Amino acid sequence: MPRFLRPLTRTVTYTRWLHLLCAGAFAFVCAAVYPGLSQPTLRDWVLVYLVPVPLLALAGLVPLVRRAEGLQARLMLFPGGHARVAGHGAESDVSVAPSTSWRDRGRTSAWLVVRLLLGLTVALLSGQVMALVLDMTAAAAGTATHSASVVTLPGTGWWYGLLIPVTLFVLLYVVVGAGWAMARVAHTLLGPSSAERLAALEERTEQLLERNRIARELHDSIGHALTVAVVQAGAARAAGDPAFTERALDAIEETGRAALEDLERVLVVLREAEQPASRRPTLQEADRLLDSARASGAKVDAEVCGPLETVPGPVSREGYRILQEALTNVLRHSGTVPVRVSLAVGDGRLVLEVRNPLSTGGASGAGGTGSGLRGVRERAALLGGRARTGPVGDEWQVHVELPVG
Known part of the structure; x- marks a missing residue:
C-alpha cells in the first residue's frame, strides 16, 4: 500500500x-x-x-x-x-x-x-x-x-x-x-503535573528497590541451600558412613524445602503485587540456620545475649539474611571449620558477629564474586547500621551493628 x-x-x-x-x-x-x-x-x-x-x-x-x-x-x-x-x-x-x-x-x-x-x-x-x-x-x-x-x-x-x-x-x-x-x-x-511525575518517580524507585531486595533474597536463600547441599553431599561421599549419609540427606532435604518456600514467596510477590506474601523468617528462627550449618559438618558455637523477640521486624528479618549469608560464606570458602556466632541485643542496637579460622586461600570471602558480602553491607546501610567484613588476625570476621531503637 x-x-x-x-x-x-x-x-x-x-x-x-x-x-x-x-x-x-x-x-x-x-x-x-x-x-x-x-x-x-x-x-x-x-x-x-x-x-x-x-x-x-x-x-x-x-x-x-x-x-x-x-x-x-x-x-x-x-x-x-x-x-x-x-x-x-x-x-x-x-x-x-x-x-x-x-x-x-x-x-x-x-x-x-x-x-x-x-x-x-x-x-x-x-x-x-x-x-x-x-x-x-x-x-x-x-x-x-x-x-x-x-x-x-x-x-x-x-x-x-x-x-x-x-x-x-x-x-x-x-x-x-x-x-x-x-x-x-x-x-x-x-x-x-510535577506532583504526579514525582509520585511516579517515587513509585518507580520503590519498584527498583523491591527488585533489588528480591534479588538479594534469592541470592541468600538459594545460595545457602546449594552450598549446604554441595558440602553435605561431598562430606557424605568422603565419610562412607551410612548413618552420616542419612543425616546429610536429611539436612539437604530440610534446607532445600526451606529454599523452595523462600522461592515460592518471592514468586508470589512477583506474580501478584497486591497479594500479601507469606511471613519472612526472623532472627528468632536463627536456630534453623545454625542446625543446617552443624549438619554440614561445621562446629558452630552460638551465643545469644538479650531478647531477640524485641528486635523490630525489618531489622530482625534483615539480620536473619545477614547471618545466612555469613554462614554460607563459611561453608563455601572454608568448609567444615569451627564457627563462633554471637547475637547481642542491648543499648539500642543489635550486634551480629560471625568468626571462623581463615582458609588456606586467605579469606572466607575470597574466590567468589563479592556480591554476598556487598549485600551484607548494603542491608546494614539501608537500616542505618554498619558492617565490617574481613580478616582479623588469623580469623575471618563478619561484624554487623544495626539500630533497634
Whole structure:
C-alpha cells in the first residue's frame, strides 16, 4: 500500500475524528439554545463558537473532569490495548488523575476550550464536505440540487464524479492533521503535573528497590541451600558412613524445602503485587540456620545475649539474611571449620558477629564474586547500621551493628 494512503487505513484516524466530532456536538447543543440554528448569520456562527467557552472553562475547574478527559483522550487519541495500561506508549503522557492544583484546573479548562474550537471546526467542515459530495453526485447524474453546502456547483456533468474521491481525501487528510494536533495538545495540557511525575518517580524507585531486595533474597536463600547441599553431599561421599549419609540427606532435604518456600514467596510477590506474601523468617528462627550449618559438618558455637523477640521486624528479618549469608560464606570458602556466632541485643542496637579460622586461600570471602558480602553491607546501610567484613588476625570476621531503637 502506498505510504500516503496509510493514515487513511489506521483506526486512530477515525477514533480521533469521532473525538473531535463529540466536542462539536456539544457546541451545536448549546447553539440550539442560543443563538439558534435557523438560518444563522455570520454573527450567529461566531456566537456558536463563543457561547460554550465559559461553560467549559467552569467545567474544567471540577477535579474529576480532568480524569474523564484523560481517559477519553487515552482511548480515542491513542487507541489500542496499551491505552488501558499506564506507562506503555504515548498515552502514558496523558494523566488520568483528578486535578490537584489550580494549575491543573486551568490546563483542563484550556484543553476543553481548544478541543471545542478545533472539534467544531472539523464538524462544520465535515458537514460541508458531505453536503458537497451529495451535490457532486447529483450533478454527475445530471440533476441540479440545492443542499446545505455553501459551494454552488455550476451546471452538471459526469466529471463531477471524478472530484468526489478527491474531496473526500482532502477531508480525511484534514482530519488526520487535526487529530495529530489534538494528540500533541493532550500531551501538553493533560500531561502529568510535577506532583504526579514525582509520585511516579517515587513509585518507580520503590519498584527498583523491591527488585533489588528480591534479588538479594534469592541470592541468600538459594545460595545457602546449594552450598549446604554441595558440602553435605561431598562430606557424605568422603565419610562412607551410612548413618552420616542419612543425616546429610536429611539436612539437604530440610534446607532445600526451606529454599523452595523462600522461592515460592518471592514468586508470589512477583506474580501478584497486591497479594500479601507469606511471613519472612526472623532472627528468632536463627536456630534453623545454625542446625543446617552443624549438619554440614561445621562446629558452630552460638551465643545469644538479650531478647531477640524485641528486635523490630525489618531489622530482625534483615539480620536473619545477614547471618545466612555469613554462614554460607563459611561453608563455601572454608568448609567444615569451627564457627563462633554471637547475637547481642542491648543499648539500642543489635550486634551480629560471625568468626571462623581463615582458609588456606586467605579469606572466607575470597574466590567468589563479592556480591554476598556487598549485600551484607548494603542491608546494614539501608537500616542505618554498619558492617565490617574481613580478616582479623588469623580469623575471618563478619561484624554487623544495626539500630533497634
